[in-house]
Amino acid sequence: MDAVVQFTSQSQGRDRIFRATQYACALSVYLLRNNSERKDLVAKLKSLETNMSAGRKLFRLGNTINSIEAAKRTMQLSDRVLSLCLTAANASRALYFICDNVLWARNVGLIRHIDKERWSLNASRCYFLSLVTSLTRDVYEVIQLMAQKARDRHFRQKMELHLNESPEVAEAVIPQLDAFLFLLLESLRSHPAVALDMLKNVCDLFIPLDRLGIYQSNAGVVGFCGLLSSVIGIVTLAQPKLRLRP
Helix, strand or coil: CHHHHHHHHHHHHHHHHHHHHHHHHHHHHHHHHCHHHHHHHHHHHHHHHHCCCCCCHHHHHHHHHHHHHHHHHHHCCHHHHHHHHHHHHHHHHHHHHHHHHHHHHHCCCCCCCCCCHHHHHHHHHHHHHHHHHHHHHHHHHHHHHHHHCCCHHHHHHHHHHHHHHCCCHHHHHCCCHHHHHHHHHHHHHCHHHHHHEEEEEEHHHHHHHHHHCCCCCCCHHHHHHHHHHHHHHHHHHHHHHHHCCC
């Protein structure tokens, strides 16, 4: 119970619970869209989804400053590739939150004379850029882990044993490809924080891709990916050891 209280006392914790609820509603609406007997339930789910989205915008009002401060910190990292990726991701996220805050002000009537659709598209562009740079960082981390793993003598012995134990696979699959996939999977398995962060970012990427028309999916795919990334976010927030740092 103490862990639940501590989790919900954080603004990030509440936001991720709201986000999971929002996308769970979106997925449920998509699955029930053709069920004429559940029209009332669908209407309630749509209303709940809208309310969750509005609540999340309120939680994010101070996140612009947090992202700017995070960008300042990541600029000081000694690893230049990591510094560039994280700084770009945090700067893009700060711009996204600015757009999001303007949209919130427009929705509550504080600002009236703005193009809501234009600001929404700008927010999606910034969100997309932040995810691309975050994924670039994930790929860089994976490459580093694979290089470190490949230098390990015990792992090389394990890989040779794996290749020798699967002659039928070697006949059907290029040995170099089999070795690469084995190295990749072992690297991700030994560092679940990297695997979870990459999976989360890939899932999130479907949201701006659909919104910007780069890759059209449907509300069901967006709802499922949003729900999965939200659950991963909840898990990594509740278990800090599974969170990728810095």
